[in-house]
Amino acid sequence: MPTTCVIGLQWGDEAKARVLDVFSAEADCVVRSQGGSNAGHTVIIGEEKFVLHLVPTGVLRPGVLSVIGNGVVVDPKFLLEEIAELQQRGVQVEGNLVVSDRAHLVMPYHRLFDSLAEGRRGQDKIGTTMKGVGPCYADKSARTGLRVADLYQPGFFRERLRAALEEKNALLRGLYGQPELEGDAIAEEYLGYAAKLQPLVHDTQRLLLDLLDAGKHIILEGAQGTLLDIDHGTYPFVTSSNASVFGAMSGAGLPPHRIDEVVGVMKAYTTRVGGGPFPTELADEVGSLLRDAGNEFGATTGRPRRCGWLDLVACQYTARLNGIDSIALTKLDILSGLKTVKVSGAYRVRGKTVTSFPAAVGDLEAARPVYEELPGWPGRLGEAREFSDLPREAQGYIEHLEEALDRPITLICVGPERDQVIRRKPG
Numbered sequence: 001m002p003t004t005c006v007i008g009l010q011w012g013d014e015a016k017a018r019v020l021d022v023f024s025a026e027a028d029c030v031v032r033s034q035g036g037s038n039a040g041h042t043v044i045i046g047e048e049k050f051v052l053h054l055v056p057t058g059v060l061r062p063g064v065l066s067v068i069g070n071g072v073v074v075d076p077k078f079l080l081e082e083i084a085e086l087q088q089r090g091v092q093v094e095g096n097l098v099v100s101d102r103a104h105l106v107m108p109y110h111r112l113f114d115s116l117a118e119g120r121r122g123q124d125k126i127g128t129t130m131k132g133v134g135p136c137y138a139d140k141s142a143r144t145g146l147r148v149a150d151l152y153q154p155g156f157f158r159e160r161l162r163a164a165l166e167e168k169n170a171l172l173r174g175l176y177g178q179p180e181l182e183g184d185a186i187a188e189e190y191l192g193y194a195a196k197l198q199p200l201v202h203d204t205q206r207l208l209l210d211l212l213d214a215g216k217h218i219i220l221e222g223a224q225g226t227l228l229d230i231d232h233g234t235y236p237f238v239t240s241s242n243a244s245v246f247g248a249m250s251g252a253g254l255p256p257h258r259i260d261e262v263v264g265v266m267k268a269y270t271t272r273v274g275g276g277p278f279p280t281e282l283a284d285e286v287g288s289l290l291r292d293a294g295n296e297f298g299a300t301t302g303r304p305r306r307c308g309w310l311d312l313v314a315c316q317y318t319a320r321l322n323g324i325d326s327i328a329l330t331k332l333d334i335l336s337g338l339k340t341v342k343v344s345g346a347y348r349v350r351g352k353t354v355t356s357f358p359a360a361v362g363d364l365e366a367a368r369p370v371y372e373e374l375p376g377w378p379g380r381l382g383e384a385r386e387f388s389d390l391p392r393e394a395q396g397y398i399e400h401l402e403e404a405l406d407r408p409i410t411l412i413c414v415g416p417e418r419d420q421v422i423r424r425k426p427g
């Protein structure tokens with residue numbers, strides 16, 4: 001059985017959860033491998049709307065094992081609350097969810113430093129989700145982090161926490177003029193979570209390799225999107241993990257040759273939440289129309305998302321980088337009713353035409369999209385289940401994207417419901 005990796009090709013919010021929910025119907029296991037509670041994965045099942053942050057979308061499919069991998073940063077308080085909420089809504093979590101013993105813990109000071117650092121950045125703020133994700137990954141790299149496994153070594157946990165707080169308190173006092181944090185209270189709180197989490201904690205790398213050896217079908221659930229990747233995104237306006245195929249491997253603990261298929265999820269237009277360059281952003285009525293029709297408000301923070309036309313320069317870059325085999329195109333229905341639709345196939349940057357995605361933020365800010373204008377289509381698409389059910393112009397739009405990205409579009413979402421999907425064989 002194949003291992004499928006599902007990756008966002010834009011700045012996150014590509015409606016990956018929608019696609020993952022379709023795929024997880026055929027899977028044995030769904031793994032989150034990076035990010036933390038900054039993610040907001042929305043799945044609509046009939047009248048019910050679920051927004052998952054740390055728990056993989058597989059939990060909504062009975063019999064599918066959900067794994068929070070070693071590369072995820074876990075806020076235990078948040079995780080326990082999310083689990084309790086799911087249980088209250090009748091979702092069977094016990095026995096269906098495991099957490100890596102190697103995952104790093106988001107500590108109270110990570111959340112605090114996330115907001116203090118953003119405050120200091122002023123105009124240049126990143127617009128983080130304030131979930132403590134960046135500071136937690138910073139500590140992981142600085143080797144001052146605490147991991148899930150440490151919760152079960154109380155002496156070691158207290159000592160590591162004491163050492164970390166020495167540095168944090170010096171910063172709080174000296175740089176931010178804030179009161180110091182008290183180690184004992186934090187230790188008590190976190191060691192209190194240890195017992196509640198214990199039934200979930202596993203050596204997930206080994207578990208996943210065993211599942212693969214047993215022929216099980218695993219899906220790697222990407223969070224955020226490649227343009228927010230710490231190495232490949234629009235740095236510094238990025239998240240702090242590898243939100244690409246690279247993070248999926250290290251964050252699940254799977255070697256590259258065990259990944260059989262990479263699916264890139266691309267929204268039919270572009271959105272971005274938070275700061276940073278966005279060449280095809282629309283500050284006009286089409287931008288507002290996309291925001292309203294597409295309900296483009298952050299699932300984690302509620303912030304309105306910035307909206308614009310599909311950027312094929314960016315998507316060519318991310319599709320190639322991730323080595324994607326096929327594309328899942330989401331929210332095609334939101335473009336219905338527009339006279340024409342535009343896609344950016346190149347940029348003009350300081351008098352030059354470029355088709356490669358620039359590294360420098362200044363170049364991206366200076367980039368003016370060179371648009372191709374395609375005919376729009378009338379009516380709603382929600383009833384379409386076959387490619388041939390789509391209006392001719394919508395088919396033309398899809399074929400244009402396939403040609404530009406040199407990849408087949410094998411899944412098309414035409415509405416928010418589970419069954420509002422068109423599946424196609426690569427042509």
Ligand code: IMP
Nearest residue numbers: 012038039040127128129238239273274
């Ligand atoms: P952080 O991940 O909270 O540090 O935020 C860094 C940047 O990534 C900000 O621009 C956030 O808006 C963005 N971001 C983080 N998580 C998501 C997500 O799940 N969807 C979209 N944007 C995200």
